[in-house]
Amino acid sequence: MRKRLIQIFGFLISSLGWFFVLCTMAMDNWRISQLGGQGGSFIIKVAWYWSNLWKDCLTDSTAVTTCNDYGVLWGVLYYVQAVRGLLMCGLTLGFFAVVCCFIGMECTYIGGADKTKDKLVFSGAVFHFCGGVSNIAAYCLYINRVARTAFVANLAPGALRYELGPPIFLGLVGCFLIFFGSVFYVVTVYRVIILDRRVMQVYGGGTYMAPASRGRTLYTGYYGPSRTYGNYMGSGRSSSKISKLSQTTPTRLSERDAFV
Incomplete structure (x- = not known):
């Protein structure tokens, strides 16, 4: 439930940002x-010059706007x-x-x-981050150009x-x-993806075994033979005793037992 709420909150916030x-x-x-508007004359004339990504415009005191489209x-x-290019690239990544x-x-x-849904959320978070970097680079570039003319000492x-x-x-x-x-997106899926990757690294790949230990099994590699029964595994005589003990000896049944 917490994961769902965090993802919904992240979706709303990121969508609002792209809007x-x-x-x-x-x-x-x-x-x-x-320009103007500082007084010094009976008639105060004011003009505003403004620009966007598509045109340069002039608005005078009579609210008449004249634009020059690119x-x-x-x-x-x-x-x-x-x-323009950075913003369009960012919007494409945002989509x-x-x-x-x-x-x-x-x-x-x-x-x-x-697992597939978590990977999609993580991929979307990466796209959000890359698109945001592209957008903020565009705004910083425009701010830099405006600041260069605003703070210059000798203006042309x-x-x-x-x-x-x-x-x-x-x-x-x-x-x-x-x-x-x-x-917010990364927080909900980061732990799941990292744990899944660690499990794949531990159990997914093959382990290298030295030539001397290739004949050992999982149990003989970690748990060596007990010292108490070492003499039974060392000599052939002891092995023959074990084989004799393991053989089943036929028991003779009484006549009563056979009758029953």
Whole structure:
């Protein structure tokens, strides 16, 4: 019962994390820059520049937004392409992870035997971890590019200092939930898989026996002959005595016993 509850909790947490990551790919305001609005004039004009993985946009004080979509793949900045690829790779791994964990969970009636289901859960946890690493690498790359322009001392003319938007923080929270859910999965099957592997190592492989001990059996290898009966096993005379004692001697029946 405890294993089932832990797996359900891990499934909900990891699925929520992947939902957050998927939402960030369609969200706006990955980076934001603001111009104006500091006063000094009777008319205050404010303009917001923001970008995501698919377009660059400008929103003025009248709430009119003008966007410039990324036309072709080779016209996009290289780090945006890398972020796209890493996120898509992570989402693909996450899809296989969710399927494997759903089939291998104890509360589902598909997946085969218990050992097979535990292996599927462990494989799904590995996919979750690899996908989470791919996602967090994408977010860190984007954060690095934004921070390089935000903290530079001498900014080029016409360049803007951008700040991080909400999708970055939402994606980082999603990665944390994915890692947390994979830990829950591993906790439920780690002990079973490790014990099964140890049993296979002890009883599965053949053991090497020295040439002098190949004739011994399991009992003669560990339990040597008793010293009390050593003289009976040493000489042929003693062996003949044992053979004579082992022979059954016919007994003569009385007439009464034969009659009965």
